[in-house]
Amino acid sequence: MTTLAVNPGTHTDRQERRLVVVGGGLAGLAAAASLVGTGIRVTLLESRRRAGGRAASFDDPVAGGLVDACQHVAMGCCTNFLDLCRRTGLDDWLRRDRTMYFIGPDGDRAACRPARWLPAPLHLAPLLLGMRHFSLAEKAVLAAGMLRLARCRERDVDSSQTALAWLQSIGQPERVIRLFWQPVLESALGEAIDLVSVPAARKVVVDGFLAHREAVDLVVPTRPLGELFGTRLVDWLRVNGVEIVTGCTVTGVERTADGTVISLTGNGAALPCDAAILALPWKQAARLVPDVVPPADDRLLGSPITAVHLWFDRDVVDLPHAVLVGRVSQWVFRSEDASGGSPGHCQVVISASRGLLGGDRQRLIETVVQEVREVFPAARDARLLEARVVTDPTAVLSVRPGVEAARPPARTAIPNLFLAGDWTATGWPSTMEGAVRSGRIAAEAAAASLGRPVQALIADLPKGPLVRSICGG
Numbered sequence: 001m002t003t004l005a006v007n008p009g010t011h012t013d014r015q016e017r018r019l020v021v022v023g024g025g026l027a028g029l030a031a032a033a034s035l036v037g038t039g040i041r042v043t044l045l046e047s048r049r050r051a052g053g054r055a056a057s058f059d060d061p062v063a064g065g066l067v068d069a070c071q072h073v074a075m076g077c078c079t080n081f082l083d084l085c086r087r088t089g090l091d092d093w094l095r096r097d098r099t100m101y102f103i104g105p106d107g108d109r110a111a112c113r114p115a116r117w118l119p120a121p122l123h124l125a126p127l128l129l130g131m132r133h134f135s136l137a138e139k140a141v142l143a144a145g146m147l148r149l150a151r152c153r154e155r156d157v158d159s160s161q162t163a164l165a166w167l168q169s170i171g172q173p174e175r176v177i178r179l180f181w182q183p184v185l186e187s188a189l190g191e192a193i194d195l196v197s198v199p200a201a202r203k204v205v206v207d208g209f210l211a212h213r214e215a216v217d218l219v220v221p222t223r224p225l226g227e228l229f230g231t232r233l234v235d236w237l238r239v240n241g242v243e244i245v246t247g248c249t250v251t252g253v254e255r256t257a258d259g260t261v262i263s264l265t266g267n268g269a270a271l272p273c274d275a276a277i278l279a280l281p282w283k284q285a286a287r288l289v290p291d292v293v294p295p296a297d298d299r300l301l302g303s304p305i306t307a308v309h310l311w312f313d314r315d316v317v318d319l320p321h322a323v324l325v326g327r328v329s330q331w332v333f334r335s336e337d338a339s340g341g342s343p344g345h346c347q348v349v350i351s352a353s354r355g356l357l358g359g360d361r362q363r364l365i366e367t368v369v370q371e372v373r374e375v376f377p378a379a380r381d382a383r384l385l386e387a388r389v390v391t392d393p394t395a396v397l398s399v400r401p402g403v404e405a406a407r408p409p410a411r412t413a414i415p416n417l418f419l420a421g422d423w424t425a426t427g428w429p430s431t432m433e434g435a436v437r438s439g440r441i442a443a444e445a446a447a448a449s450l451g452r453p454v455q456a457l458i459a460d461l462p463k464g465p466l467v468r469s470i471c472g473g
């Protein structure tokens with residue numbers, strides 16, 4: 001029988017309480033990081049060779065190194081994700097883009113920057129005014145729509161209404177919906193605008209735009225995610241005493257008659273524990289403890305995200321990022337060359353990509369290459385060396401009307417079993433911030449259950465009086 005490559009310890013030794021985190025995605029890593037210094041012995045078990053979960057990279061022979069399966073971006077409002085990166089020394093591998101680059105349907109470029117000197121939400125005025133693909137009247141209607149959404153309370157909305165239906169009901173013009181609401185909401189929520197709930201859309205507008213002058217900053221990793229989370233964060237955890245076992249799939253949770261967890265089985269060996277955090281996607285969590293996490297495939301659905309990787313024979317993208325509006329391609333990212341890695345590589349990201357161009361990969365590549373050539377003149381003469389399409393069919397939780405009721409909290413009916421993961425009830429869409437929050441919430445609950453309380457979750461960006469008067473809270 002294979003054994004776990006950790007010291008199983010003596011379960012009877014009550015001096016040291018062992019907590020096992022199952023799953024080494026951002027939720028599990030954040031949970032483990034929160035427990036450093038609490039005196040709790042933490043062991044993290046991850047089934048893959050490298051931690052990081054969906055925020056992952058693959059080894060690419062063309063690039064000769066790690067390439068992210070899909071570019072990940074955070075925003076200034078992601079306070080817990082940014083705090084985790086700061087605490088664990090990852091923040092020098094993050095870049096803050098204060099200017100957002102939009103490329104309109106006719107190829108017009110707009111560099112839109114919120115004002116640092118105006119109080120929120122007025123800081124957005126220059127950003128909106130800078131969107132050259134809208135007329136002044138459209139900008140006014142858009143600003144009014146944002147304010148209306150921010151003022152909207154859940155009780156005022158038909159709970160089955162989607163964001164698209166709501167935007168149409170308040171008279172947002174088709175062009176404003178197609179060229180602003182659709183790209184912004186779909187990329188922030190990872191789901192189609194005709195499927196997402198109104199509260200999810202409101203959260204993007206309030207937290208991601210209106211709340212604070214720094215909220216809308218784009219935070220872009222400058223190194224592969226595999227290095228950030230799979231190596232550097234893991235190294236930090238190990239140095240700080242967390243035992244991390246990769247290549248270990250947990251297949252069983254042993255419990256007493258009253259449900260209390262006493263050990264976890266992975267690689268054929270049992271690891272005794274005093275508490276466990278399952279930081280797994282919902283299907284895997286439901287498989288391990290179906291009485292605690294009932295299968296919810298009818299209520300919890302995934303939404304796909306596609307990344308189209310293009311390797312040209314030279315650098316063709318002359319902006320750090322670009323939002324392409326009115327096209328199939330939604331975001332384009334120039335590959336960071338901090339590692340000396342992949343010149344000529346860029347990524348085109350398309351959220352809510354189900355059924356995209358009938359699932360025809362070749363047509364997708366041709367369409368995306370043509371669009372890149374339309375908007376980046378340097379690509380017209382460049383030779384395409386290689387193209388690759390990477391789709392995760394369940395990239396994020398689909399935040400449809402009613403989904404919040406199906407997202408479970410960190411605490412379960414079992415006093416020493418806790419849940420984390422971007423799909424749990426964090427109030428956030430399923431993002432890196434949502435995952436980190438879930439891990440921190442679960443760590444707080446688990447630490448309290450072991451008599452070692454810890455404060456892990458940090459506050460949102462503070463809302464000024466003007467924002468509070470508009471949005472409440």
Ligand SMILES: Cc1cc2nc3c(=O)[nH]c(=O)nc-3n(C[C@H](O)[C@H](O)[C@H](O)COP(=O)(O)OP(=O)(O)OC[C@H]3O[C@@H](n4cnc5c(N)ncnc54)[C@H](O)[C@@H]3O)c2cc1C
Binds near residue numbers: 045051073420
């Ligand atoms: C294509 C794509 C693009 C995205 N873009 C963005 C973005 O731009 N910005 C953003 O904020 N978010 C983005 N996200 C979402 C973000 O990646 C996720 O919200 C976040 O990484 C989820 O973390 P998690 O820990 O909750 O889950 P996961 O990352 O899924 O982690 C779960 C872990 O559990 C492990 N595991 C599963 N079963 C077992 C088992 N039985 N035993 C042991 N281990 C097990 C898995 O291997 C995995 O490592 C994107 C996601 C995808 C897929």
